[in-house]
Amino acid sequence: MRITFIGGGNMAGAIIAGLATLGRSDLSIHVVDRNPEKCERMKAEYGITYSNLLCEADVASDIVVLAIKPQQLKALATQLSPWIQQQLIVSVAAGIRTDSLATWLGNYNRIVRVMPNTPSQVLQGMSGLFATDSVSSDEKNVVDTLFAAVGKTVWVNSEEGIDKITAISGSGPAYVFYMVEALASAARELGFDADMADVLAAQTFKGAIALLDASGEAPATLRANVTSKKGTTEQGILSLTEDNLAAIVTKAARRAEARAIELGNELAAAE
Incomplete structure (x- = not known):
């Protein structure tokens, strides 16, 4: 399974560190981030591959994790739109609802929205997750594994629940x-x-x-x-x-x- 992280900040780094503890040889991680020093550190520590400029080949993955600032997500999603085929999109961008993201992706709605929190950086996080109807149970289980690697997870049945989780474990x-x-x-x-x-x-x-x-x-x-x-x-x-x-x-x-x-x-x- 190949996972691409767009954005290599604290949250992406925490998830990658957590995944490294699983010891899964079938897992390939690719990071897209503008900071070459940061990418080199993650490559040395976790064996990831990386690129500093986003291209279509970067998102030829099973899962694409959007881990950038919310204000940057519309432009990114518009760029990704022609490249998305069957990938599962996972967004950790705070405040961005799945219907907005789906629109920006050209009405592509295989999306999981996640509200993690900062203790994920020490593998003691609490993540709330919501999946659109287009996401299968197997895919939800895969995403759950990703975030369980950095703490505990809970799933909500409606997206309004993410705002409530933001108020409790996010803040x-x-x-x-x-x-x-x-x-x-x-x-x-x-x-x-x-x-x-x-x-x-x-x-x-x-x-x-x-x-x-x-x-x-x-x-x-x-x-x-x-x-x-x-x-x-x-x-x-x-x-x-x-x-x-x-x-x-x-x-x-x-x-x-x-x-x-x-x-x-x-x-x-x-x-």
Whole structure:
């Protein structure tokens, strides 16, 4: 199976690194990117082939992954249109809906749209996927394998679900980083120096997530386990409850979803 990545940025690099861990000898990866140094590094590390200028031969593949900026996708799709025959198109361009991409490709709609997130760079990603009706179950399984190589995957039955996933796992790492920042700020307020505050906050989050992953318990159960009656944690949790942390996070997710929908409309209007 031959896969062509158009764009060799962080997300493409993460997927290629993840695929390398599978050890599949039947997998051939080709990258199209303008940066020769970057391509040479990937060639040395993962054995890819590459080109710096896109031509028809580059997309003579089973799967073509579009991993460029959303604003560049219309021009790229228009260029690809006469070269696309039976390839499965996989887009990781944020905000670009499948109907827009299909139009730009000359009404070609064998498309899977993916919303990955930045932890994919360390093989701990969360990717949401949506496939058009023209994509077979076998093809969906192949794409699932690609993104399972960099983390976990979930499929949605309607494209609106991608906007919701964007609001949760797409934007979610930033929420977590912001909460780590807030805990570190609290540590500084309690008198720790900046370096120690950062270590305390980051390791607390890292350890808590590792425990959640290893235990198989629900977050609410683990929270209850550490929240003794009349103890210190109880007071902290009471404060967060009084300030309605759950409502704050939900509001953030809803605003992110609304912006995802708005961006999709703006990019579609660019047709």
